[in-house]
Amino acid sequence: MKSIASPARKASKPVVQVGRDAAVSLSYPESPTHPPRPVLYGRDAELDSIQALLDGARVGHGGATVVRGEPGIGKSAIVDAVIERAEGFTVLRTLGVEAEHTWSYAGLQMLLHPLLDRIDNLPEVQAESLRTALGLGDGTAKPQRLQVGLAVLNLLVDASAKQPVYVVIDDAHWLDRDSTDALLFAARRLATESIAMVLVVRDGFAPDFPAPGIPELTLGPLDLQASQAILDTRTDAVPYSGRDWLLRLAEGNPLALLELPVADHEDPLQPPTTSNSRYSTTSRIKQAFTERLIALPDCTRTMLLVAAAEETGETAVIAEAAEKLGACLSDLEPAEIDDLVRYHQGRIEFVHPLIRSAAYHSSPRTRRIDAHRALSEAFGNGDIRHARHLAAATTGLDEKAAAALESIASYEAERGGCVAEMAAMERAASFTPDPCERARRLVEASQTAYAAGLVEKALELAESAERLTDNHVLLARTALIRATILSWAGDLGAFEVWMESAEHYAVNGNENTGYPLLRGVWNAWETGDFTKVEYANELATRFGGSNNTWAKRLARAAAGLNRRPWVSAGEAVDALRSLYDYYQPLHDDFHRFDHVLAARWRLLAGDVPAAHAAASEKVRDCREAGATSPLIQALLVQAEAQLHYGRYADAQAAATSAIELAAETDDRRALMQGRVWVLLPIAAIRGEERRCRELIAAAIEDAPEDSVIPADTSLGLLDLGLGHYEAAFDRLHRLVEGATPMEVLTQVPTLVEAAFRSGRAGEVKEAFGWFADWADATGRPYWEALVERCRGLLATDAQAGAHFARAVELHHADDIDPFERARTELVYGEWLRRERRINEARAHLREATEVFERLGAVPWTERAQGELRAAGDSTAIQTGPDLAERLTPQELQVVRLAADGLTNRQIGEQLFVSPRTVGYHLYNAYPKLGVSSRTELAKLDL
Numbered sequence: 001m002k003s004i005a006s007p008a009r010k011a012s013k014p015v016v017q018v019g020r021d022a023a024v025s026l027s028y029p030e031s032p033t034h035p036p037r038p039v040l041y042g043r044d045a046e047l048d049s050i051q052a053l054l055d056g057a058r059v060g061h062g063g064a065t066v067v068r069g070e071p072g073i074g075k076s077a078i079v080d081a082v083i084e085r086a087e088g089f090t091v092l093r094t095l096g097v098e099a100e101h102t103w104s105y106a107g108l109q110m111l112l113h114p115l116l117d118r119i120d121n122l123p124e125v126q127a128e129s130l131r132t133a134l135g136l137g138d139g140t141a142k143p144q145r146l147q148v149g150l151a152v153l154n155l156l157v158d159a160s161a162k163q164p165v166y167v168v169i170d171d172a173h174w175l176d177r178d179s180t181d182a183l184l185f186a187a188r189r190l191a192t193e194s195i196a197m198v199l200v201v202r203d204g205f206a207p208d209f210p211a212p213g214i215p216e217l218t219l220g221p222l223d224l225q226a227s228q229a230i231l232d233t234r235t236d237a238v239p240y241s242g243r244d245w246l247l248r249l250a251e252g253n254p255l256a257l258l259e260l261p262v263a264d265h266e267d268p269l270q271p272p273t274t275s276n277s278r279y280s281t282t283s284r285i286k287q288a289f290t291e292r293l294i295a296l297p298d299c300t301r302t303m304l305l306v307a308a309a310e311e312t313g314e315t316a317v318i319a320e321a322a323e324k325l326g327a328c329l330s331d332l333e334p335a336e337i338d339d340l341v342r343y344h345q346g347r348i349e350f351v352h353p354l355i356r357s358a359a360y361h362s363s364p365r366t367r368r369i370d371a372h373r374a375l376s377e378a379f380g381n382g383d384i385r386h387a388r389h390l391a392a393a394t395t396g397l398d399e400k401a402a403a404a405l406e407s408i409a410s411y412e413a414e415r416g417g418c419v420a421e422m423a424a425m426e427r428a429a430s431f432t433p434d435p436c437e438r439a440r441r442l443v444e445a446s447q448t449a450y451a452a453g454l455v456e457k458a459l460e461l462a463e464s465a466e467r468l469t470d471n472h473v474l475l476a477r478t479a480l481i482r483a484t485i486l487s488w489a490g491d492l493g494a495f496e497v498w499m500e501s502a503e504h505y506a507v508n509g510n511e512n513t514g515y516p517l518l519r520g521v522w523n524a525w526e527t528g529d530f531t532k533v534e535y536a537n538e539l540a541t542r543f544g545g546s547n548n549t550w551a552k553r554l555a556r557a558a559a560g561l562n563r564r565p566w567v568s569a570g571e572a573v574d575a576l577r578s579l580y581d582y583y584q585p586l587h588d589d590f591h592r593f594d595h596v597l598a599a600r601w602r603l604l605a606g607d608v609p610a611a612h613a614a615a616s617e618k619v620r621d622c623r624e625a626g627a628t629s630p631l632i633q634a635l636l637v638q639a640e641a642q643l644h645y646g647r648y649a650d651a652q653a654a655a656t657s658a659i660e661l662a663a664e665t666d667d668r669r670a671l672m673q674g675r676v677w678v679l680l681p682i683a684a685i686r687g688e689e690r691r692c693r694e695l696i697a698a699a700i701e702d703a704p705e706d707s708v709i710p711a712d713t714s715l716g717l718l719d720l721g722l723g724h725y726e727a728a729f730d731r732l733h734r735l736v737e738g739a740t741p742m743e744v745l746t747q748v749p750t751l752v753e754a755a756f757r758s759g760r761a762g763e764v765k766e767a768f769g770w771f772a773d774w775a776d777a778t779g780r781p782y783w784e785a786l787v788e789r790c791r792g793l794l795a796t797d798a799q800a801g802a803h804f805a806r807a808v809e810l811h812h813a814d815d816i817d818p819f820e821r822a823r824t825e826l827v828y829g830e831w832l833r834r835e836r837r838i839n840e841a842r843a844h845l846r847e848a849t850e851v852f853e854r855l856g857a858v859p860w861t862e863r864a865q866g867e868l869r870a871a872g873d874s875t876a877i878q879t880g881p882d883l884a885e886r887l888t889p890q891e892l893q894v895v896r897l898a899a900d901g902l903t904n905r906q907i908g909e910q911l912f913v914s915p916r917t918v919g920y921h922l923y924n925a926y927p928k929l930g931v932s933s934r935t936e937l938a939k940l941d942l
Helices: 044-058 075-085 106-121 124-133 145-159 177-187 224-232 240-250 254-262 277-294 298-309 315-324 329-337 353-361 365-379 384-392 399-414 418-431 435-451 455-466 472-488 494-507 514-527 530-543 546-560 569-577 588-604 608-625 628-644 648-665 668-685 689-702 712-721 725-736 741-757 761-778 781-794 797-813 818-834 838-855 858-870 889-899 904-911 915-929 934-939
Strands: 015-017 025-027 063-069 090-095 165-170 195-202 216-218 341-344 347-350
Touching: 044 063, 044 075, 044 165, 044 195, 044 216, 063 075, 075 165, 075 195, 090 106, 090 145, 106 124, 106 145, 106 165, 106 177, 124 145, 145 165, 145 177, 145 904, 145 915, 177 195, 177 418, 224 240, 224 254, 240 254, 254 277, 277 353, 298 315, 298 329, 298 347, 298 353, 298 365, 315 329, 315 347, 315 365, 329 341, 347 353, 365 384, 384 399, 399 418, 399 435, 418 435, 418 455, 435 455, 435 472, 455 472, 472 494, 472 514, 494 514, 494 530, 514 530, 514 546, 530 546, 546 569, 569 588, 569 761, 588 608, 588 628, 608 628, 608 904, 628 648, 628 668, 648 668, 648 889, 668 689, 668 712, 689 712, 712 725, 712 741, 712 858, 725 741, 725 761, 741 761, 741 781, 741 818, 761 781, 781 797, 781 818, 797 818, 818 838, 818 858, 838 858, 889 904, 889 915, 889 934, 904 915
Parallel strands: 063 195, 063 216, 090 165, 165 195
Antiparallel strands: 015 025, 341 347
16 A cells, blocks of 8 residues: 655755644754754743653652643643653553544553553453453453543553653543543542653533543643744745734634645735634634645545544545545545645544544535445444444434444443443434334433433433333333432432332333332432322332332331331331342342442441441442442441441541542532531531531532531531530421431430530420430440430439449440440449549549540540549540541551451552552551551551
8 A cells, every 4th residue: 555655845944843733843854963852932831840740750659631722722742842851751642533432442442552461460350341341352241430440540550660651642532431431530540650641632622521630731822922933934924014913813823823824815814803712713723724625636635535534544444435436545645745644653644633624524515425435335334333434424314324323332332331332322313213213222322321420411312212202111211210310419300200200110010110119209208308208108009019018118217217106216117127138129220329228228227237237348349340329329328337336537538438439420419428427427526616617618519409418417416515505406406306307316315415404305305205216126235325325314313323324334235336435424424423423433434535535526525534623533544546547548448458468459459549559558557557567557456
């Protein structure tokens, strides 16, 4: 095949490098003694920023940056200039391709090609996931997205073992979503690696590229001095009299400064007048390219059109397709001479993305269809690109094209490419003649969009399907998808959609109605609307069938745990227990989430050990499977259980992990929950008023609209610790008398104490009776201990002592919540001191003081110390905080797993970080703990 030759250039003038966004890069022709050196105008600060990223990677402090800017502003030129300085780096570079925007993991395939021989070095699960994602194996299961991301991270880390790695992704906005997710996952975890990553993104005329958590560098227009310097290189094309208006027209865009002077304009160029200058400049550059294309011979334009339509640049296929349209490779020569295309590494490349766009869109629509049809024939039926081009060449409804696209969706599904699968199925639906079949394909696309986390797209597809069909099974499925999404968004309309799904299922029988009814009950329970709970319960009775008892039992639990008179709290606990292992989710996509829901039910039933065990099992399962959304919820349940065990550092670590994952996935509700359900109670116990305010403000900022922020429970505990007894009583009493008293159920003992200390004990007897009924049903001595403590506070002084003594005994029989045990020791010690049983009082007050101090509960420590001094004991107690409190949340997670005997590699798999990052955290943790090895670590009481 003929190679495309480059025209000769004169050596007396500098060569303008107008490569991909490299318009500001100037170099002189190569010579044996003077290799070309790029010259950048007006970009010293930006160049230094990227250089600093590389310098950090050299010493193991890597990172990532997103470089943004309009077309031609010089993004890739800066990256190129830094590559010139990247001596000793392994440089991995690829680009996003518009035609591959919906091909799952296409970007990763190109980027990781030089590293494929290293895949065997990865852990088996990661290696298998990556092979399947890249189409290198015939894995039997879909690769999990988090496992693919972790595999990418560890593959890059492995490559950086001998020398640092510089990763550059040009046109990252055209990466497929699956590749983007994997690369951004890795990019956020480079802080301890010898890896620098730069993602180059075009602003305008391109898809959005959100990259939360990654620093950004936005390139603005060049200043006048730099613009003039670039224009000086084109003095042969720009008359002196036209420089001023050309500078205004280019608006500091380097590519515009280079291209506009040679554009063939019939009329004099006019200064820009539109306020949207960024886009107008891009349009002018594109128009300049279009004018150069129009001047080319017809056969050359045909070759360029075919090459633009098949963006992979695969020469043999492009040549075969072009031949069908009367063109051949040699016809590209005029375009090469005019610096529009080049032949690089066996592929035809456009010198700039805007040239490709101009070559495609400046051709008539009928000609574009001809090009896609020719390409489809060139690829043949065995290639998925055949179907893509067939679809592009189809102008109306066509089942053949639709079926071909559905086969692509199946192929992408096997590789775990949810976004690509969704796009192919949606495209297939658009060509489907039969409305019912089109609806089916839209439902499949919606389900896949939901699995990919594209909730807005999933809603759009589901609603489109509903307008096409009256098939009740399909309508039930679309309602199920919509209800799930609305529930997680906190939308108050979710309940009606759950009921809608159940009613559609009921048309064809009752075997599938139980699941949406149960979820509807849970949704109504969470929003505090018990009229809706009863409505769902009535529907379950009307539909009948064994599965519908799920909803009836959950409705019973909701009533009892929210003080409805027809169900006791004890009966509510029994109803929850009957659901633990009874029901099964309707679809696999909901499987892991619903088992996390069952773990939360154990917590509501007061079985802290069972809830902790179930949540911890789900955390391990979700980590191995890479199931992000259920992992977040499992971590939150685990953290809440750890609160009850007094393991605050562990609870903070689990909640922090959940919050970090929620931030990466934009799960705003989980962000709020992590802060309010876990971090806020710890801050309240420790008396950290400022921290409490900060957490509540952040939760309000994070939460979806109309969300209820359940902060008063923790603030009541804060008030009690600080001695604001009336404020504590008012907060908690308002909750217990409100629509959803379940929020305050486990804090009824705090309400009772606030009532006792503010002289309002008579106002809480009903609430206490409700709590006592629930605590008795749990069967746990821990909860019964709190009941006895409350009885002591509500009893006369003569009777109180026996209740307090019994409470202490029960606490020691059930090793849960040292904070509550210390509170019991404190009130018992206070009572003993009032009874002048000083020696006994001191023992209990010392015990309380030691526990409070260890937990960092400052106001409670001060109160216990004051009581101890009043009892005549002024001996200083210096237990200090737990060892775990010395560590950061991630250090603690690493240390615990290391103490269990896991290797750095195994820990990395659990926590979604590299082995090197694990080693970094251990290195920092050892001196904090006073140890120097894993052997010593295992002996610590953490």
